[in-house]
Amino acid sequence: MATRQSYCPNCGSPLQQNAAFCPNCGTKIISSQPQQQMQPGLYPLAAPSQAPVSTGPYxxxxxxxxxxxxxxxxxxxxxxxxxxxxxxRYRLANPPSVQSTQPIPAPAALPSSAKTIWNACGASPTQGCSMTANGWREGTIPDTYDYYVYFTSNVSITVYFFTLGQFVQYTVCNGDLTCVTGSYDSLPATISQSTTVFKLAEGCGDYVAIYVASAVGIMKPIVSVDQNPASSPTGYCAQVGAG
Structure with missing residues (x-):
């Protein structure tokens, strides 16, 4: 391998190999240091992957x-x-008193101004309404109206006039009358109810009529109302602390 010739950086005279000073001008010669070999960078070893834990038993x-x-x-x-x-059992803070159920429903002639609000449960009144044993149908009684009940049936039907609170008690207990507290009006069980009027809604919008069957059968109702607003609260709405 040929030796590379070096020269003095000051005067340009040729230099002997490994000379410390120039023989011509005496300039100190700085020998070039061999370039150090760079070590390759170190990288952290990748952690070995952990074997998956079986979750089968869990x-x-x-x-x-x-x-x-x-x-x-x-x-x-x-x-x-x-x-x-x-x-x-749903409890009432102020159950209806006996006085709040007066006057009781009474037989009456249907006024010519009355309007029928319920006479069918299907497409035609002739089909009637299907009733189940101890099942019932209900309807709200409109405020400021007299409520006229009439029906025929092939099974006995009992009608109850409940306040909204009593109706909740009745439904929560699935038709158990022992859950209903306070006083209420009713019509005795019959298969043919002549026209009877309920008047406590004339000044109170808090009543529901419940029709309860003794067995499976068909009821054909003709229920009507006639507007007759009272000048003051009636029924349960007139009871102190009600509402």
Missing amino acids: KAVIGVLLIIIILLGVGLYGATSGHLFTGY
Whole structure:
């Protein structure tokens, strides 16, 4: 391999190999340092990937627990026949008094000005309304109106006149009258109800009429109303602390 000739940077005279000074001008010669080899950069070693943990046993346990919970829920529903709230009773802070039920419903002639509001449950009045054993149909009694009840049926029908609060009690207990507190008016069970008027809604918009059947059958109602507004509150609305 040929040796590279060096020269003095000051005077340009040729220099001997590894000379410290120029023989011509005496200038100190700075020898070039061999370039250090750069070490390659160091990189952190990649962490070995962790083997996935099997979740098979845990999933199996969770699945079994879910099945047990579902079976317990189904068993509870079956044991209670679906009536989870049977024991609950809605309480009235101020139940209707006997005085608030006066005057009681009475037989009356239907005025010519009365309007029929219920005479069918289907396409035609001749089809009547299907009734179930201890089931009922209800309708609100409009405020400032007299309410006229008339029907025929092939099973006995009892009519109850409840305040809205009493109606809630009745429905919460699924038609159990022992849940209804306070006084209320009613029409005795019959298969043929002659025209009878309920007048407590003349000055109170807080009443519902309930038609309860003793067995499966058909009822054909003709229910009418006639406007007759009272000059002051009537029925439950006249009771102190009501509403």
